Amino acid sequence: MYYLLDESELVFPHPSLADEDGLLAVGGDLSIERLLLAYENGIFPWYNEDSPILWYAPLERFVLSPEKIRISKSLKQILRSNKFQVTIDKDFTSVIKNCAVISRKDQDGTWIVSDMLDAYKRLHEAGYAHSVDVWQGEELVGGLYGVQIGKVFCGESMFSKVSNASKIALVHLAKNFGLSLIDCQIPSEHLTKMGAELIPQEEYLSILHTQQSIPYDFQRTF
Known part of the structure; x- marks a missing residue:
């Protein structure tokens, strides 16, 4: 069962009410306020051009x-x-655009639709969404982006144009910002090899609820 959100009401059902696939709610909007409320409660949007906003x-x-x-x-x-x-936040827009168009095994299309791209750019401009950018000379060859909730970095996506570029971004993120946790959301083989693991939702939320969203804190810790 999923819940239908009212755009006029800034609220989500408790994450434990999600179905077995993680789907919790449908609808609402992608305002900065709703996105921050979602991430602060372990919820994120994930949908395509042909569907309403889906929250997981x-x-x-x-x-x-x-x-x-x-x-x-x-x-x-x-x-x-x-x-x-x-670099950090040097070219957030190019990082998210590359994440949107990069092809991935067993995946058709992208969930970074135009409305999502615009929403995360607004989050970035407000100081809550950040990118790690990887360069070879003047060319952007890899990177990742996500949303920071205190010392938890909620990773949204990463890309590589050359071998190992996204891994370099992840290592840099893990080693340089005093983070307590990086949320990778969806399991993948290469992140498992780098040490990522599944934990119960309750454990994740207990960590998340000790954090506070502070704009620009990510840059200040660099």
Whole structure:
């Protein structure tokens, strides 16, 4: 069962009421206020152009504890080589646009539809959404973006145009910002290899509810 949201009312049902696929609610809007309320309660939007806004709260959460990140020997060599340069929020718009168009195995289309792109750009301008940008010379070759809730970084998507670029972004995120948790949302093989794991929704929410959304805090800790 899912819940129909009223655009005039800023409220979500409790995440534990999500169905077995994680679907919790339908409708509402993508205002800054609603998006922050969602992330503060372990909820995120995920839908395509042909559907209404869908809100998810998985009953298990795929997360990475920064202190548990596993870096392969080959990736350590790449990090030492200075082959890539990393910046923060230098080109948020290009990062999210690349995440929207990059092809992924077993996935048709994208959930980063035009309304989502605009909504996260507004979140970024307000200081809540951030990007880690990976460069080779002047070319943006990889990166990730997400929403910061205190010391929890809710990762939304990542991309690579060259091998290992998104992994470089993730390592940089884990090592440099004093985060307690990186929310990866949906399980993937390569993030599992880097140390991400599933935890119960209750455990994730207990961590999340000790945090506070502070705009621009991500940049200040760099």
